[in-house]
Structures are given as C-alpha cells and as structure tokens.
Amino acid sequence: xxxxxxxxxxxxxxxxxxxxxxxxxxxxxxxxxxxxxxxxxxxxxxxxxxxxxxxxxxxxxxxxxxxxxxxxxxxxxxxxxxxxxxxxxxxxxxxxxxxxxxxxxxxxxxxxxxxxxxxxxxxxxxxxxxxxxxxxxxxxxxxxxxxxxxxxxxxxxxxxxxxxxxxxxxxxxxxxxxxxxxxxxxxxxxxxxxxxxxxxxxxxxxxxxxxxxxxxxxxxxxxxxxxxxxxxxxxxxxxxxxxxxxxxxxxxxxxxxxxxxxxxxxxxxxxxxxxxxxxx
Amino acid sequence: xxxxxxxxxxxxxxxxxxxxxxxxxxxxxxxxxxxxxxxxxxxxxxxxxxxxxxxxxxxxxxxxxxxxxxxxxxxxxxxxxxxxxxxxxxxxxxxxxxxxxxxxxxxxxxxxxxxxxxxxxxxxxxxxxxxxxxxxxxxxxxxxxxxxxxxxxxxxxxxxxxxxxxxxxxxxxxxxxxxxxxxxxxxxxx
Numbered sequence: 191x192x193x194x195x196x197x198x199x200x201x202x203x204x205x206x207x208x209x210x211x212x213x214x215x216x217x218x219x220x221x222x223x224x225x226x227x228x229x230x231x232x233x234x235x236x237x238x239x240x241x242x243x244x245x246x247x248x249x250x251x252x253x254x255x256x257x258x259x260x261x262x263x264x265x266x267x268x269x270x271x272x273x274x275x276x277x278x279x280x281x282x283x284x285x286x287x288x289x290x291x292x293x294x295x296x297x298x299x300x301x302x303x304x305x306x307x308x309x310x311x312x313x314x315x316x317x318x319x320x321x322x323x324x325x326x327x328x329x330x331x332x333x334x335x336x337x338x339x340x341x342x343x344x345x346x347x348x349x350x351x352x353x354x355x356x357x358x359x360x361x362x363x364x365x366x367x368x369x370x371x372x373x374x375x376x377x378x379x380x381x382x383x384x385x386x387x388x389x390x391x392x393x394x395x396x397x398x399x400x401x402x403x404x405x406x407x408x409x410x411x412x413x414x415x416x417x418x419x420x421x422x423x424x425x426x427x428x429x430x431x432x433x434x435x436x437x438x439x440x441x442x443x444x445x446x447x448x449x450x451x452x453x454x455x456x457x458x459x460x461x462x463x464x465x466x467x468x469x470x
Numbered sequence: 471x472x473x474x475x476x477x478x479x480x481x482x483x484x485x486x487x488x489x490x491x492x493x494x495x496x497x498x499x500x501x502x503x504x505x506x507x508x509x510x511x512x513x514x515x516x517x518x519x520x521x522x523x524x525x526x527x528x529x530x531x532x533x534x535x536x537x538x539x540x541x542x543x544x545x546x547x548x549x550x551x552x553x554x555x556x557x558x559x560x561x562x563x564x565x566x567x568x569x570x571x572x573x574x575x576x577x578x579x580x581x582x583x584x585x586x587x588x589x590x591x592x593x594x595x596x597x598x599x600x601x602x603x604x605x606x607x608x609x610x611x612x613x614x615x616x617x618x619x620x621x622x623x624x625x626x627x628x629x630x631x632x633x634x635x636x637x638x639x640x641x642x643x644x645x646x647x648x649x650x651x652x653x654x655x656x657x658x659x660x
Contacts, residue, residue: 289646
C-alpha cells in the first residue's frame with residue numbers, strides 16, 4: 191500500500207508527537223508514505239483569498255504522481271477535498287494551472303490517515319497487529335474538518351470510524367455527544383476566551399463520560415485540548431486531567447510500541463497513568 | 471425590544487448580487503429563515519447577528535451592517551451549518567466570501583490581522599512556521615505577551631522549534647498569491 195504523503199505544517203512543530211507516532215506505526219502496518227518533495231502549506235483556515243487557497247492545495251494534488259494523497263491533518267484533508275471540488279470549475283482550474291509549474295489534473299484522491307487505516311487497510315488486517323488489547327475507555331473525538339464539509343468515508347452527523355478503531359484496539363469507545371462539535375482551535379489565537387469555553391464543554395463531557403482519554407485525529411484539536419487544557423482548568427477553576435491521544439498513538443500502544451517512540455512523553459497533560467492503565 | 475425600520479435607501483442591491491454570484495452563494499435567495507444554521511452554530515451566542523440573520527441581511531442588501539458584523543470573524547469555520555442547511559446555502563463558505571470583502575472595505579480586527587500575517591508567512595516561506603507566525607502577530611498585539619509562558623511550555627516539550635521551517639524552493643508561491651491580486655483587478659474592471 192503506497193501513498194503520496196502530505197504531512198502539513200503542524201507535523202514540523204506542535205504536532206511532533208503525532209509525527210513520531212505516524213512514523214512508528216505506518217511502516218509497521220505496511221503502509222508506505224512517500225512524502226511530497228518541497229510541499230507547501232494548504233493555507234489552513236487563514237488564507238482568505240479563495241483562488242489562492244485553492245491553488246495551494248492544487249499544487250499539492252498535482253505533485254502526487256497519480257497516487258492517492260494521505261494526510262494526518264483534518265485541516266489539510268478538508269482543504270484538499272474542497273480544492274478538488276472547486277477545481278471542477280474549468281475557469282478556475284485554468285487560472286490556477288496558469289500559476290502552477292506542474293499542472294493540476296483531477297486524478298489524485300485525498301485521504302485522511304484514519305481513512306487509510308480503517309478503510310484501505312481494514313480492521314481484519316489491523317487486528318493482526320494488536321499485541322496488547324488496551325483495557326481503557328476512550329472518547330472518539332472527530333472534530334470538524336474530518337467529516338465536514340465533505341468526505342468520502344464517514345457520516346458528518348454521527349461518524350463511527352474512530353469508534354470502531356478504538357474497539358479494534360480492545361478499548362471501549364464511550365458514548366459522547368460532542369463527537370463532531372468544534373473544539374475552538376481555529377480561534378485560539380484571536381479569541382481565546384471563546385476558544386477555551388468551547389474546549390471546556392468538550393473536556394467536561396469527556397470527564398463525565400468516565401473515559402481515560404480522548405482520541406483525536408487532528409493536530410489543531412490536540413493543541414487545543416492537550417496544550418491548552420491547563421488554561422481551561424485555570425479559567426474555569428476545574429480539574430480535568432484528561433490525556434489527549436492521537437489515534438496513531440493508540441494503535442501504537444496496542445501494537446506494543448514503546449510510549450516514548452510514539453511521542454507520548456511530549457504531551458502537556460501527563461500520560462503515564464493512562465499508559466499504565468492501558469496495560470503496559 | 472424596539473424594532474428598527476429598514477428604509478429602501480439603506481439597501482444595496484449591487485452588494486446582494488455580488489454575494490449571490492460568488493461560488494456557493496446562488497442559493498441565498500432560497501433561505502426560509504428556519505434557523506438550523508444558528509441552532510447548529512457552536513458560537514452564535516457571541517455573534518451580533520446569527521448566521522440566519524446575516525443571510526436575511528444579505529437578501530436585503532444591508533451591506534454596511536453585514537460587513538461590520540462580528541459574525542464573520544466569530545465563526546470558527548466548523549461547517550456544521552453548511553452540512554445541515556436544508557436549502558443548500560453554505561453559511562461557513564459565506565463567511566469565507568465575506569472576509570476579504572470586509573477587509574477591502576477597511577475592516578480591521580484581530581482576526582483580519584492574524585489572517586494577513588498568516589498569508590504573508592506562507593507566501594514568503596511556503597509553510598505556516600508557527601514560531602514566526604506567533605512572533606509576527608504578537609508584534610502588533612501586545613496582549614499576546616500573556617501567552618509567553620504557554621509558548622515556553624511548548625518549547626520545553628520540543629513542540630515549538632525556533633529554526634525556520636520553509637520550502638526548499640519558494641518560487642511558485644509568487645504566482646499562486648498573485649491569483650488573489652488578479653481577483654482584485656478583475657473586480658475593479660467591473
């Protein structure tokens with residue numbers, strides 16, 4: 191299984207733990223990720239000009255040599271999906287191609303790494319790699335942009351893929367009504383009060399569910415829920431202490447990979463109690 | 471609550487038509503004011519006008535009120551409204567459409583400033599290098615100094631590298647970002 195790989199900017203910074211777990215897990219699962227040379231930022235949610243934003247993703251999609259393009263980031267995934275749709279407009283496509291050295295052809299399919307694991311690899315194959323079923327309860331948190339505004343693999347209202355992945359690792363996915371409610375990540379810098387309020391709602395419900403961790407698929411959600419958790423606790427005078435685990439870290443733990451290799455010591459919310467409870 | 475009367479002179483049909491003709495704007499006239507967008511929005515309680523109200527205001531051509539509303543900037547771009555609208559209107563995409571128009575009309579706020587800094591960092595380096603992004607934004611936002619301990623906690627964990635992450639070759643970016651300037655000149659010609 192080979193994919194063109196688009197890591198996204200966060201993998202080189204705040205999501206170094208995600209990067210480590212992706213590298214540790216994917217090769218062992220037999221998923222080959224060929225990183226796009228000289229890749230560029232997708233513009234996230236902050237390049238306001240539409241043609242420019244579409245062109246940034248078109249350049250990525252043009253560099254995939256016909257392979258499907260896998261990305262670990264919800265924002266990147268959403269931008270790639272949206273660009274593919276926007277470029278069905280031939281006027282826009284011609285203008286965008288005028289700016290690109292390698293022209294965009296609509297032959298590459300963007301896939302989030304979660305989709306690669308649960309759909310392309312599949313649970314049967316994945317189960318063969320589980321050495322230590324995890325004895326924990328976990329919140330499946332999908333965030334916004336994995337399933338909205340468009341995706342080809344799960345429901346935007348009640349997605350199940352991450353629930354099923356958690357179960358496949360031997361863990362119990364808890365019932366969680368805020369699966370796809372916004373964490374506030376995109377407004378963290380410019381409207382912190384509101385961003386922390388959104389994060390608080392998610393964290394409190396996670397705590398009340400009795401879960402041992404929240405599982406995420408997006409570096410922005412992780413930054414908001416892990417790195418900013420202390421700020422939430424301080425602002426609302428509450429105790430949360432909820433480890434936020436990338437889905438790749440969860441798979442890694444179940445495969446018996448050492449926590450440090452998965453970057454679990456790089457979180458701001460300590461993960462040691464969680465790791466010992468998970469059965470290591 | 472006292473109700474304001476909308477006088478015909480305050481309505482700008484050219485603005486309404488401009489928005490309706492943007493990609494995804496074609497269904498705006500079909501809005502039936504059901505409010506599913508406002509009900510789905512995680513942050514509508516902070517908005518001066520909910521997404522439902524904003525769509526109505528666009529139908530009415532209330533340019534000044536629309537472009538000055540904080541709604542455009544409070545939106546977290548979560549797309550909950552967009553996937554649920556029974557009339558195929560995409561309020562999130564509408565906010566994206568309105569942002570550059572508001573900025574061109576001289577609207578300045580934290581979000582507009584952050585977006586400008588973000589686009590500039592990407593244009594020059596090809597990557598959203600987080601340390602540079604935050605540093606540049608903080609220069610014009612003194613309140614960001616409060617975030618210094620948070621920044622340090624990230625650095626300590628190796629999550630905020632200080633050496634720049636950029637593309638090996640950034641030459642194509644100029645043409646890509648020029649697409650936005652072309653848009654501006656096309657609009658002036660009209």
